[in-house]
Amino acid sequence: AVSLDNLLTEASCPICLDYLKDPVTIDCGHNFCCSCVQQYWIDLQDYFPCPVCLQQCPDGSLRRNTQLCNMIDIVKQLPTRRSKRKRQEEKPLCEKHNQELSLFCEKDLELLCPQCRISSNHQDHLLMPIDQAASSHRRKLKSYTESLRKHVGDAENGLSMAVSKVVKLKCKVENQKSDLHSEFQQLIHFLEKEQAEIHVRLLKEEEDVNKKLIANRIQISDHTSILKNLLSEITEKCVQADLDLLTGIGSIHNRYELLKPPAVFSYELKREHCSLPPQYFGLQNMISIFQVNLILDPETAHSNLIVSEDRKTVMYRMMNPNCPQSPWEFNVYLSILSSEGFDSGRHFWQVEVRGTGDWSLGVCKESFPRNAITSPSPNNGCWQIELWNSKLAAWESVDLTRIGVVLDCELGEISFYNLNNKSHFCTSTVMTTEKLIPYF
Numbered sequence: 001a002v003s004l005d006n007l008l009t010e011a012s013c014p015i016c017l018d019y020l021k022d023p024v025t026i027d028c029g030h031n032f033c034c035s036c037v038q039q040y041w042i043d044l045q046d047y048f049p050c051p052v053c054l055q056q057c058p059d060g061s062l063r064r065n066t067q068l069c070n071m072i073d074i075v076k077q078l079p080t081r082r083s084k085r086k087r088q089e090e091k092p093l094c095e096k097h098n099q100e101l102s103l104f105c106e107k108d109l110e111l112l113c114p115q116c117r118i119s120s121n122h123q124d125h126l127l128m129p130i131d132q133a134a135s136s137h138r139r140k141l142k143s144y145t146e147s148l149r150k151h152v153g154d155a156e157n158g159l160s161m162a163v164s165k166v167v168k169l170k171c172k173v174e175n176q177k178s179d180l181h182s183e184f185q186q187l188i189h190f191l192e193k194e195q196a197e198i199h200v201r202l203l204k205e206e207e208d209v210n211k212k213l214i215a216n217r218i219q220i221s222d223h224t225s226i227l228k229n230l231l232s233e234i235t236e237k238c239v240q241a242d243l244d245l246l247t248g249i250g251s252i253h254n255r256y257e258l259l260k261p262p263a264v265f266s267y268e269l270k271r272e273h274c275s276l277p278p279q280y281f282g283l284q285n286m287i288s289i290f291q292v293n294l295i296l297d298p299e300t301a302h303s304n305l306i307v308s309e310d311r312k313t314v315m316y317r318m319m320n321p322n323c324p325q326s327p328w329e330f331n332v333y334l335s336i337l338s339s340e341g342f343d344s345g346r347h348f349w350q351v352e353v354r355g356t357g358d359w360s361l362g363v364c365k366e367s368f369p370r371n372a373i374t375s376p377s378p379n380n381g382c383w384q385i386e387l388w389n390s391k392l393a394a395w396e397s398v399d400l401t402r403i404g405v406v407l408d409c410e411l412g413e414i415s416f417y418n419l420n421n422k423s424h425f426c427t428s429t430v431m432t433t434e435k436l437i438p439y440f
Contacts, residue, residue: 004078011075014052015040015241020072024062028055031068038062040239043142051239092243101243104133109250111243134242137249141238144256148231151261155224158264162217165267166210172269173206180272182420198272209267216265223262230255283422286406290348294438297339300370302330311339314440316357330370338438341366347407349438350419354401360386363407363414364439365432382439383428385416407436 013020015036022034028050041048041060048060092101094113103112107125116122128136180198234252237245295311306315314336330336351361362384364376376382385403404417407430415427430436 007075007078011072017241019076020068023065023068023072025065025068026050026062027057028053031065034062034064040138043139049235049239054236054239102130103127104130104246106133109246109253111246130242130246134245137246138238141234141245141252144234145231145238148227148234148256151259152224152227152231155220155227155261158261159217159220159224161264162213162220165265166213166217169206169209169213169267169269173202176202176269176272202272205270209269212265212267216262219262220264227259230259283404283417283424286346287348287350287404290346290406292340292347292349294338294340294349296440297328297337299328300330301336302334305334305336307336328370332371332373333376335376336440337364338440341435341437342407342409343435344409346410349405351403351405351440352401353403358387359440360384361403361405361438361440362416363405363430363436365434366437367434368437368439376439378428378431381432381434383414383430384439385426405438407438409436 011019013023013033013036014030015032018033020031020033023031024034024037025031026037026048030050030052032051037051040051044060048057049055050057092111093099094101094111094116097113097115099113099115101111101113103114103117104110105112105122105125105127108122111130112122112127117127177199180195230252234256237249237252296307296314298307298311301307301314304316304318306317308314316334353359360376362382364383365381368376368381372380374380376384402419403425404419406413406415406417408414412430413427414430416425417423418425
């Protein structure tokens with residue numbers, strides 16, 4: 001009897017539980033009715049799980065099993081009354097009325113028997129046969145999967161961003177510490193205590209923000225796990241038999257509808273500045289009051305100068321001498337102008353020089369010739385400081401990598417400061433009534 005039952009089980013479709021009709025075999029080796037497995041895989045793309053073991057069948061291919069088809073015809077001739085009665089007895093019954101569960105209440109999401117149908121609790125509710133209800137909810141569950149996969153992707157991206165922000169936070173803190181350290185080196189005896197306090201504040205802020213970022217990362221990770229678990233549960237639910245699918249279906253609907261991704265934590269790292277001694281207050285105030293945000297004008301750049309996308313940086317690179325030239329660009333000296341000029345007020349901007357080689361910076365008149373062969377000078381409308389290789393020996397004791405420029409149109413002066421040690425370098429008188437444009 002056990003062997004016969006086992007044979008009948010092998011001859012039955014795991015989906016419809018009836019004899020296999022037009023049996024097919026999928027990649028994992030399980031057998032199904034062709035129509036049953038096609039119905040289970042309807043509307044699925046790229047992902048075709050086995051209804052029994054959930055192994056993925058990449059292309060959803062079905063292989064007709066002719067030998068099994070012949071075996072089914074033989075099995076059908078065997079006595080099966082006892083097995084059929086046994087399967088009938090194994091069908092779940094209503095706990096209240098001890099009748100077979102054959103209906104599903106769409107409002108309460110409950111399995112019902114015919115006796116439950118006339119109950120006052122369900123008289124006005126939409127009741128459907130189990131197979132129709134299962135088909136409807138299976139389609140609905142499948143519609144969740146695409147959205148859930150997107151939520152999983154979004155959550156994983158959020159998790160990646162949270163991890164990246166921890167690293168960026170560390171880099172920003174280290175960059176600020178490095179900048180501050182370069183300033184403190186010039187005033188080490190005066191600012192030792194201040195330096196230590198600022199480092200403590202930075203580290204404290206890093207610790208606070210880092211804790212929040214880690215907490216946010218954990219929230220996103222937990223949410224990702226919830227999404228993956230729900231996706232896995234729904235995927236498994238979709239391939240279950242009708243009764244099993246509808247059992248506890250309300251919990252899945254509720255959890256899906258209550259999904260709410262945690263917000264990705266954002267932060268703004270506080271910018272710290274060292275407290276300068278009294279003799280430096282004048283320059284610090286001038287920077288904070290008169291600082292302007294310059295951008296370069298690529299139309300004026302010499303053809304061998306490459307301007308960055310944000311128009312904040314310019315680099316030297318030998319280009320094709322036959323490339324077309326703009327009528328506004330410098331074609332003799334490696335120069336470029338700012339896109340903004342000034343004819344009144346006071347203005348401050350900072351220039352950072354990197355690498356080795358010749359450089360110059362200052363201001364020039366709006367009418368300054370772009371193709372002049374003579375060197376830029378106050379005589380032709382350019383006021384600048386410069387460093388050439390031929391003059392390198394005269395500058396060897398001067399560390400000019402961060403230069404501050406102050407243009408006072410009211411006084412007709414341009415001043416240059418060494419921002420590495422906050423010292424004044426030189427001041428020149430500017431004699432012109434034209435607009436002055438920052439020159440590099």
